[in-house]
Amino acid sequence: MHITKLQPFILHAPVTRGGISDSTHSITHWGAPGVAIHCDSGHVGYGFSGTHAHLPTDRMIVDCITDGFGPLLTGRDPREVRDLWQTLYYNPQLRWVGRSGITHLALGAIDIALWDLKAKAAGEPLWRLLGGSSQKSVEAYNTDGGWLNWSLQDLVGDCRRMVEQEGYRAVKLKVGGKRLGDDIKRVEAVRNALGDDVRIMTDANGRWNLPTAIEASRRLVDYDVTWIEEPMQFDDCEGHRRLAESTSLPIAMGEQLYMAMQFRDFIQAGAVHYVQPDIVRLAGITEWWQVADLAHSYALPVVPHVGDMAQTHQHLCIAHPACHLLEYIPWLRDWMKYPAQVECGQFLTPEDPGAGTEPTAEALDTINKVS
Template sequence: MRITKLEPIILHAPVTRGGIKDSTHSITHWGAPGVAIHTDTGHVGYGFSGTHAHLPTDKLIVECITDSFGPLLIGEDALATRALWHKMYKSSEIYWVGRSGITHLALGAIDIALWDLKCKALDMPLWHLLGASGKEKLEAYNTDGGWLNWSKQDLVSDCKRMVEEQGYRAVKIKVGGDSGTEDLRRIEAVRHALGDEVRIMTDANGRWSLPDAIRLGNQLAQFDISWIEEPMGFDDVKGHQRLANAMSTPIALGEQLYLTQQFRDFVQAGAVDYVQPDIVRLAGITEWWTVAELAHANNLPVVPHVGDMGQVHQHLCMAHPACNLLEYIPWLSNWMKHPAQVKDGYYVASQAAGAGMEPTAEALATINKI
């Protein structure tokens, strides 16, 4: 099965209620720049990255896919996924200009598409190809009701709806607003509304300084918070180590890390409790699996960052024994042929061949309109 063509794709899907906000970003659309890889057998594999739908940047990603990596792939065996990943990763010209950033985002999209191709050629879902772990379903936690631009009343209402009507037993709330005191009030209101049995996660998106993270992180403990995600600057291993030693609230991080070696440094420093690899910033499924194995070897749970790449992450989590929980965000659910399905608070294993990232015909029809 030889690769004949790489076709660039950019999708922009609207987010909830026309716009969301965390401590550092406000967006109206989720971007999915990616690629369709065509083969001489007629099989087509799809892979995407994830952005804040900034068209100039999205174009840079797909240009890197087709113009930089594309020539390395034409004529190659599409089933040689790991060999092709190493060929692209070690390409001297591309390696010279970036071992993370846009080049990693582009490589990740290609890698997903190659795994998608292999699954389709073998007529099996990705979780099955990766070996599975005996899981038939996977617990989901919902992020899409905890945004900072929601009023406290709307925040509480949305969280109650997720639990009482949709069956979720875990939700995530954004913190890192202008007032740490108000952050705590919002968390207190949600805990009071949901009771003691529902898990609450929090996410500061890197907003806090070390003193603020210590102060607020310790105060979060009174509300039985499962974790504080990205409390500080994303690459500060030493600072997170000091924070972990100064508070009881567990730390989750990883969505902004691009390399296996970065995860290794956080794990070895005891600076992370929940490991959150994302195939978008890691260079696809191939490197994601390496990070999951690293976490598993150190007895740490893997809870991937989704935003919104749950279509693929559901397969990885079904297959890897370190994963028992996965974030849910619905932005791409109407854009994919086989979207991730959550029923009564659990992901249900997809039976469709592939990695779950093939767009619908309607989604593909929007490409030239962006």
């Protein structure tokens, strides 16, 4: 097998109810700038990043894929994924202009596409290629009902629906609003509505300073919250260490960490308890696996953030022993040929060859396609 061409694409999918907000962002669409890697065998692998659907920066990512990395890939065997990753990651010209920005996101999309190709060539779902078992179950927790721009009534109603009608036993709520008291009232209302048997995760999206995070953690403990996610600025390892020393509430983080070395620093400092690597922020599946192995060696659970919103993290959770719980957000569901599927709060095991990253023909024919 040899790579013959790279074909870029950009997909923009509308989010729930036309717009969502957390403590730091408000968006109407989710972006998936990516690439289809074609081989002389006829196989095609698909990989993409995850963005806030900003077309200028999405174009920078796909330009980097084709113009920066493309010449290094053409003619290579796509099954040699780890060697290709090393070649691309340590390329001196591209590394000089970015180790954790656009070049990193572009490499992540390529790496995902290569693993999709490798699994398709083997005729296996990615989880089986990576040594996973069909006997393993992965629980889903739903993030798509806890947005800050939901009214209290809508928030409680959505959480009740997810639990009572869809079978979820874990939901996530956004916090970090203008007043901490309002955050606490929202968590209290959901806890009272769902009872004690449903897990509630909270996510501040990096909004708080250290004193506010300490106070919020002290108050959230009263509502049996599973974790506080990204309580402070994403790169502040020392601040998260000090927070971890001050509270019994576990800290979850990782979606905004772009390099395995950053995870190493947080883990060694005792600044994180639930590790949340994301293939579209790290340089793909290859670097994600490095982080998952590191967390597992410290006996820390890995609960990926799902910037891909496809099946890929599901395959990885089935295959890696540190993973048993996975976030679910359905924004790309209608755009994927093989979307992630959840029944009664559990992910259904994929059986189709590949990583589940292939867009539908209709999705690839949208106006945001890059020729």
